[in-house]
Amino acid sequence: MTTEAAAEQARSRPQWGRALRTSGTLIGFLAIIIFFTINIPGTFLSLPNWLNISQQVSMLGVVAFTMTIVMVMGDFDLSVGSMASLAGIIAALLFRDSQPVLAGVIVALAVGLLGGLFNGILVSYIGIMPFVATLGTLTMFNGLAFLLSGGETIFGRDIPADFSSFARGGIPIGSVGERTLLFPNLTIVALIVLALVWLLLEQTTLGRRLYAIGGNAEAARLGGVRVRLLRLIAFMLTGVGAALGGLMYASRVASANPTQGAGLMLDAIAAVFLGMTMSEEGEPHVLGTLVGVLILGVLDNGLTQMRVDSYVREILIGAIIVAAVTSSSLAKRGR
Template sequence: MSTLPQSQGVQGTRPATRSRLDRCLHHPAFLPFIGFIVLFVLMIFINDNFLTANNLTNVARQVSINAIIAVGMTCAILSGGIDLSVGPVMALSGTVAAGLMVAGVPVPLAMLAGLAVGAAFGAINGSCIAWLRMPPIIVTLATMGIARGLGLIYTGGYPISGLPDAFSWLGRGTLFGIQVPILVMLLVYLLAWLVLNHMPFGRHLYSVGGNVEAARLSGIQVPRVRLLVYVISGFTAALAGLVLSSRLMSGQPNAGEGFELDAIAAVVLGGAAIAGGRGAIIGTLVGAMMLGVLNNGLNLMGVSPYVQNVIKGAIILAAIWMSSMKRR
């Protein structure tokens, strides 16, 4: 008689254990994480200089900018849209902040102005998409050109140098022995994880991306969700622009070329469905790290940048194909 409750207790734990295991195996970031581990181990065997503290720190610092942009891109793709304007918005925000600092504006106020520029472009994108019902790819393609043009007009096509030394801390400083860009990246991902997994906005975002009509019928304010999505995307692009400007100690009007493609690649490699409604912010971080490790490993091996583009393009196509097959 005494063994029966114990037997039932053991059997009772098996479904829960199996359920947790199933959730882990079916998590959108599971396969990307396995792919990252395989790639990481492969790079260790290919190049002896890969697994060094300096190189790994360099990889994380280089990844941080793309990873921050990819947070906003994740929100856009989860909603069923896309944001092609993040690269030029990043450059414009960085140059505006740099120009204000050179003009004598205090560093914190100049940084806030740069972030406001990014959020404003996001609000323009979101308004056109949410209320004017314009396609996201067309809207953000147009604002991509506008942001790039404004940046070149503002700077005259030349970098803005002579930034105050206090600004360098954001891109070159360290805190608790960790470089500040890496800490900024981790903080952004922590906040994004909390918002997407533990706040109503996150649930609404997944609902809009999964089935916009069902979301509307359930009472979700779809236009407001879409507006906030693109404001977040513009804000994270601006934050990445500030980090880059601080790291270079100059405002570069031509910065961010091709960054939108890297951000999309990070999101797709992280297991998000390009059609929206499925994905995880942790997967995006894994995807960004995967791209960073791949770029670093190929550079260490002396692979031509042209060949690197071919390899990355093939990997992105494979990831999209796997995502489509899994969705079907």
């Protein structure tokens, strides 16, 4: 063997290893898709089903994509679920008060921004651990949602048709039989948020600085990064994302309930974690989060269609998350 060839081999081996380490989750995702395609022939791989899935995960997607922004810095936001509920309640109360749809949506998003600002001040300027700070605000936002709504579900005539029909609508892209196939509005919103977060994190100086904070906040600060301000901004963006997710949810169910966003938080964090297993450095990247969101959505969709018991479904989804993270950390230890 020539020295050149040996050097070539030395170069290529770690690249192979790297590819294997980071693609385990993706391979798992493909395995899941193949498995469902075989077991649910005809329907699983159809375009209508994938449009369904895209719409079903759109709310989780928006919350998880924006959650990625704070998790890049190694922070968390546990308050996103109750912020989503609160945003829905605020919009619905304004609708009940005969305010226009746009006004309700803008005020609800502003509340998301303010909630994120509050989280950001607690974490970044007062210095409370994000876990504790956002656990506190989770409870506060939740209480506020209950207080404002009187614990009731706001629905029926209070919710304008313009608002609820948004989640049912889409852009016509063809037809299956007599049914018109729509590219759902909710999916479009999620894709726009995905694009914006991707641009922010991967293509701007701000994004690179957020990753620098996640790598070593102290070094970033000494390197001239305005750590406090950036953390504050990141939490505000996550807050707006949570509020937007909550509005999408409220539009989909044509109602607002003070607890309806509660399930989004853990799923969003799980999606980001699943995505992190796909990065060499174990950093969150928004495209990884997208795969995480799709894994959760596809499992829900496929296992439902296979008529797996809902409780067994939960156990399986949990087990798959644990398996993905385990295999990724085992592979990394073995390098």
